[in-house]
Amino acid sequence: MTATTAPDRAGAVEATEIPGLLVVRLGVHGDRRGWFKENWQRAKMVAEGFPDFEPVQNNVSFNTQTGVTRGVHAEPWDKYVTVASGRVFGAWVDLRPGETFGRCVTLELGPDRGVFVPRGVGNAFQTLEDSTAYSYLVNDHWSAAARASYTFLNLADETVAIDWPIPLERAELSEADRHHPRLADVRPMPPRPVLVTGAGGQLGRALVEALPGAVAVGRDRLDLADPVSVAAFDFSSFGTIVNAAAYTQVDAAETSEGRRQAWATNVTGVAALVDAARRHRARLVHVSSDYVFDGTRRLHPEDEPFSPLGVYGQTKAAGDALVATLPRHHLLRTSWVVGEGRNFVTTMAGLADRGVSPSVVDDQHGRLTFTGELVRALVHLLATDAPTGTYNVSNAGPTRTWADIAREVFALRGRDPGDVTPVSTEAYGAGKQLAPRPRHSTLDLSRLEATGFVPEDAAEALRRYLTG
Incomplete structure (x- = not known):
C-alpha cells in the first residue's frame, strides 16, 4: 500500500x-x-x-x-x-x-x-x-x-x-x-474488448490472427452499407473498434451502382461507426488510402490536403474527415495493400508460373503494404497508446513502379524480369473503363517511425510472401 x-x-x-x-x-x-x-x-x-x-x-x-x-x-x-x-x-x-x-x-x-x-x-x-x-x-x-x-x-x-x-x-x-x-x-476486471469489422476481408483476416481476444464480425453480422444492420448492432461493450470494412472496388465505384455502394459503406457506414464510438467512449481505428490524394506530390505527409481523383478516393476522404472528429482515433493511411487471396502479387506470380509475359504500368509509383505490416503497425500504435491522429503505414524501402514489382516477382519465380513489358497508364487503359489513379503514392513514414515502429523493407516482405 x-x-x-x-x-x-x-x-x-x-x-x-x-x-x-x-x-x-x-x-x-x-x-x-x-x-x-x-x-x-x-x-x-x-x-x-x-x-x-x-x-x-x-x-x-x-x-x-x-x-x-x-x-x-x-x-x-x-x-x-x-x-x-x-x-x-x-x-x-x-x-x-x-x-x-x-x-x-x-x-x-x-x-x-x-x-x-x-x-x-x-x-x-x-x-x-x-x-x-x-x-x-x-x-x-x-x-x-x-x-x-x-x-x-x-x-x-x-x-x-x-x-x-x-x-x-x-x-x-x-x-x-x-x-x-x-x-x-477476486477475478480482475478485464479491459473492454476490441471489435473488428470486415473480418472476411484480407486485412480483417490478418487482424483476427493478430488480435486473438477480439470480436470479429463480417457483413452477415454488421453490414456498414445497411443502416438497419448498424442500428441493430450493440457496440456498448467495446473499448476499441477497428474498421477493416470498406468498399474498395476502385473501377466499379465509377459506375452508378458502385458509386452508391461506395458512399454507403465508406461514408454513411463510417459516420455510424463514429457515432457509436463517440456514444460508447470507444477508440476508433480506421484504415484509409493513398487515393485521397491526386498523386502530384512525390511523397505524401499525413497533413497533405485531400485531392481525390475518383469516387473511391472521394468516399475515403469523406470518411477520413468524419473519423478525425473523434477525440480518440487512429487513422492508418496505407497504399498498395497485399494480403491473402487475389492481389497484384499473386496475379503476377500466377502469370510467371504459366509462362505469360504481361505488360505492366510503369508510371505509377509507390510502396507495397503487406497486411502483416499494417496489422503490426496497428497493434504497435494501440500497445504504445500513441497520440491520436493519422499515421501513414506501408512497408519501407525505395519507391517502385508496378512494373518494377512485377519484375521482382518474376525474378523470385525464376522467370526473366525482362519478360515484363513496361507500359504507360494511358496505353494500359486504352479501351478499358478504369478510374483515375494517383501517379505517386509513396507515403512519408516519419511520424510512424517516431513512435518507435521500424517498418520492414518491402523487398524482404515480398520475398517472404512468395517463398515462405
Missing part, C-alpha cells in the same frame, strides 16, 4: 503508483461567507494532463457521521471523485489484470483535492468528519445491468492491508461491503 500526496499548485495533475490514477489540486477561494472552487474545469484540467473523459452523470454520497466506510468497488467506467464538504480517507486498489493488480494508493481528501479513477480501479473511502458530501462524475450512465459487471474487494483484505484511520470493527459498513471477496478470490 502506498500513501500519496497531492500536487501543491492549483490545477496541477500528478500521477500515482497505479497507472491512470491521478490526483489534481483544486484551488479553493474563501472568505467569511464560505468558499468557492472550480470542481471540474475541462479546458484548464485537460491542458494540465487530466483525461478528457466526457462525464455524463454526477452522483453525490452524503454521509451523516464520521466512520462511514464504502467500497472497494471497481466500476466499468472512469470517474472523478471529489469532496464537497468534510474530509475522507480515500483508498484505491488496482483490480485490473496485470503486474499492478492489488496495488493500493491512499490519500486524505478534502475540498482542495480530486482523484481521477480509471475503469477497473477499485474505489473506497472512509469519512473523517460528520456531514461529509462525496461527489463523483462518471462517463457512463448507471444501470442495474452495469452494476452486475462491478468487481469488488473486501475492505478488510489482509493482502492489500488498507490502514483505515478508524478500525473497521468500529466503522459503519453495509452488509454487502462486509462480505465481498478477498484479493485471492
